[in-house]
Amino acid sequence: MRNVLVTGATGFLGQEVSLRLMRMGYRVVGLTREIKDNLIAVPLQGDLLRDDPFVGPELEYDAVIHCAGHHPGETDEVETLHVEGTRRIVAETKRRGITRFIYISAIGAGFHAPTRFQRSKWVAEQVVVNSGLEYTILRPHLMFGHGSRTFQRLEEAANRPWAVLPESKPLIQPIYVGDVAEIALRSLWLDRTVGQIYDLGGPQSLKLEDVVRHMARDIHLFRILTLRIPRRYAYYVLEKIGRVGPILSGEEWEFLQHEVIRQDSRWLIDYGILPHSLAIYYSPLA
Numbered sequence: 001m002r003n004v005l006v007t008g009a010t011g012f013l014g015q016e017v018s019l020r021l022m023r024m025g026y027r028v029v030g031l032t033r034e035i036k037d038n039l040i041a042v043p044l045q046g047d048l049l050r051d052d053p054f055v056g057p058e059l060e061y062d063a064v065i066h067c068a069g070h071h072p073g074e075t076d077e078v079e080t081l082h083v084e085g086t087r088r089i090v091a092e093t094k095r096r097g098i099t100r101f102i103y104i105s106a107i108g109a110g111f112h113a114p115t116r117f118q119r120s121k122w123v124a125e126q127v128v129v130n131s132g133l134e135y136t137i138l139r140p141h142l143m144f145g146h147g148s149r150t151f152q153r154l155e156e157a158a159n160r161p162w163a164v165l166p167e168s169k170p171l172i173q174p175i176y177v178g179d180v181a182e183i184a185l186r187s188l189w190l191d192r193t194v195g196q197i198y199d200l201g202g203p204q205s206l207k208l209e210d211v212v213r214h215m216a217r218d219i220h221l222f223r224i225l226t227l228r229i230p231r232r233y234a235y236y237v238l239e240k241i242g243r244v245g246p247i248l249s250g251e252e253w254e255f256l257q258h259e260v261i262r263q264d265s266r267w268l269i270d271y272g273i274l275p276h277s278l279a280i281y282y283s284p285l286a
């Protein structure tokens with residue numbers, strides 16, 4: 001297997017996936033709406049929300065890794081890219097005779113999920129599951145690593161003398177972007193992952209304040225004030241006062257509250273990966 005098409009190749013995860021594929025000797029073609037400096041793959045220009053043909057090399061591809069997507073609360077049009085964009089790339093995949101398809105969904109994707117983000121991911125998953133393609137669906141929790149916009153905001157908060165945060169249960173299982181990229185990559189040759197859906201979370205289950213505390217440069221001076229907002233009101237309070245601190249939007253907050261009841265350990269076995277903890281990225285020694 002040699003040629004792989006990556007959507008969202010200019011993004012946080014897509015760049016990491018492209019880089020790792022290239023290091024393994026794959027030829028990577030990256031779909032983007034506009035060719036930018038942060039695209040390290042061979043460009044394929046196109047917009048998943050338009051019917052215009054994609055412009056770029058006409059290669060025979062062996063697989064598609066579909067990373068293009070939004071973040072919770074980023075836009076009011078979250079369904080369009082997730083659902084219509086996934087329909088478009090699935091149709092394009094079939095038109096080109098490609099059979100292997102890896103989709104990056106999100107933790108908590110579900111018909112009854114609390115956020116539009118997760119509900120639209122679930123609909124997109126159904127498009128993939130019913131496509132007839134050999135699919136693998138990955139559902140990461142919040143990803144950390146160089147280039148994460150959410151973690152940049154949390155880092156800014158951690159480097160002030162104090163932060164105000166909504167109180168959370170220890171539910172956040174941040175996962176290293178490199179681990180998710182590695183899992184997407186290994187799916188290409190691990191046949192047992194075909195037809196599987198994996199929930200991906202890191203090894204730690206943390207409260208939001210502990211995530212932020214982890215990043216503080218001076219832990220002795222840093223103070224966190226947590227606001228006890230009942231869960232059912234937290235979304236509305238955060239939406240009304242905007243971003244607290246400026247840290248999280250209401251939709252991001254709801255997304256992070258997804259309870260990973262037990263670590264879905266199938267992927268640890270199927271991929272043979274031991275996920276990294278936050279400490280590899282945010283530690284006094286890093």
Ligand SMILES: NC(=O)c1ccc[n+]([C@@H]2O[C@H](COP(=O)([O-])OP(=O)(O)OC[C@H]3O[C@@H](n4cnc5c(N)ncnc54)[C@H](OP(=O)(O)O)[C@@H]3O)[C@@H](O)[C@H]2O)c1
Nearest residue numbers: 008009010011012013032033047048068069070106142143
């Ligand atoms: N980051 C997280 O913590 C997290 C957690 C769970 C799930 N996810 C999911 O993981 C995937 C990757 O996330 P990320 O953080 O890497 O996202 P990101 O950095 O925001 O990148 C989004 C990508 O989507 C592409 N895109 C947006 N609209 C497009 C369109 N109309 N047509 C074609 N491409 C379009 C962008 O490409 P151009 O601008 O170059 O066109 C960009 O490369 C997403 O599906 C996201 O929902 C992320």
